[in-house]
Amino acid sequence: MTRRWSLRTRFVATALACLLPLLGVVLYVLDQSLEHSRDQLVDAEVAVGDVVARGLAGTLKDNQDVLEALAATDEIRSLDPAQSTQILTQYLLARPSVYGLFVVDATGSSVATAGVGPEAVRSDLQPALERAIGLGEPGVSGRLTVPEGEASDVIAIAVPVRARGEDIGAQATGADGQPVGGNGQAVGAVGALLSVERLESTFFPFARGETSIAVVTEGQVIASRPADREGDSLTARLAEPISLAVAGDAGQFSYEETDGAERLAVYAPVEFPGAKWAVLVSNPSPTTYGPNRSLLQNGLAALAAAVVVTLLLSVILGEVTARPLRRLTVQAAALARGDFTQRIEPAGGGEIRSLSAAFRQMEDRLADQVQDLEAARAEREIQAVELRDLHRRTVRLQEDERRRIAAEIHDAVSPLITGALYQARALQMANGSAGTAAREEGLGAVGDLLERATKELHGVIFDLRPPDLDDLGVVAAIERYVQGVQRTGLTCRLEVIGEPPSLPPEARVGIYRIVQEALHNVVRHASADEAVVRLETLDRPETGERLLRVAIRDNGTGFDPERAIRPTSLGLLSMRERAAAIGASFRIVAQPGGGTAVVIERPVTQPSASDLALDAQPAPAPSSRPAEAMDGRGALAGLPAPELAGA
16 A cells, blocks of 8 residues: 655655755856856966966076176186186175076086085086086076075076187077077086075965965976975976976866865976976865865855755644644544544634634534434434334224224114115015005115115215215315214314315325314314314415415314324324325414314415316305304314414
């Protein structure tokens, strides 16, 4: 069986579905911001690297120009130690960034020195001297370590010293426009030792915070700020980009420091003849830069907190929403079981409150319906008991009626027929011996007996089914029955007010039997000496219908209808059932000592053609004596007229 999601789970799922696009947008914006920061950082590094590379190239060019001017003097060309020393000393005083000046001959031997001499860095200086003396081009060394106590580390620049009297203008020039000495043309070299510390302080003003600037050559860091960041291991790990840089290319790359932090770097060559230098500018990537990393971590933490808070709020909102629904579900389940003890109270807000209010109304209506059903069931049970009693009474009445009919036939009809039979046999046995007068008298007696037997049979038949009911209509049948009741000593009459309506057969039988039962009760139980049967047709303006009202009143002892109408009152029950069967209302107006009135009312419907044919027979003329004139007895006069007139 598939488990359905609860409302709280649906709220959480909906919140997640709403958060996912938002998280995607936030992460996309964050990624684009980091990418934009990387681009900005690289652009700034390119600008810094270009400035530093140009500054270094300019410084080297300035010092080259000074050295070439110095190499062009006669004192240096003469390679005279005294003169060379004197002029070197003068130049050294004018260049505070220079630690030492020196002149060497073609073999590399020192001729003159001012400040720090080349002997301290001879082995590292040799490549620059060989380029100046052998190729006749400026030579630049890498970083040279000076013995402790003499000066800071230096770099050396050397230019060739050409022989005195040479026609410099006639010499060939290189790609940079400088004269090319060639072998045999340089008689020595003049060089300068430049302070690395001065270079760093002059050309690395941008190396602040996390920005790192390094001047490197293959296998060596010439200068860097911050000083000695990772040492020479940097050149070992970045050999490829450094090779590209010193070869004259520019570009960018990323690398990891020893602690695993990513750095973005650009490299730019230092464009100076003989100087295979490159400038490296690097910064932490935006994701590893301290402030950026803290901001990113704080932002992600805030985003995660927002997601958690959103989900928590969705859980709380789902619970707040689901709680009244769960309670409503429990109450509805109890209501479905027929348990009305758990009353549904409006709860929650908005649609949920409206739903609970609708359930409350449904519960009230259902409770009323259940009550009505219980009452109807109880009523049906009572009616079933009454119907069983009525059936027993009907069976008993049928047997009583059969016994009565048998007794009447036996007591009244049978003796007459027997007497007629005896008279006929006596005439037969006389066989003409009797005289004519005697025979006529005997035949007359037989005829009289047969006529009386016929009348008795007609009476029995009329009691079973009055022929007038089908032949002449209900009014004639009631009139005939009223005349029969008068023979019992009860003064009884029929009053017809207005034109009697046409009735279907079942309505005629029902009205007749009710009147018959009511008058039978008057004779047997009412102790009355006067009764009136009244038929009248009424118009109801408020409903626009016509009613047939039949009232049977007597001036007897009366009774209490509330106490008399019980399951054992089978006469009243049979009248009520007959009235219900023909669509008529039934009521009893009675009071102890004040007489009784039985009233039935039935709407007059359009009769069929057969009903019209049956009711076309003339009815007896209505009595001219109204019911209200029956004041000879207090019982009839004392019945409240509005009870009957306004029914």
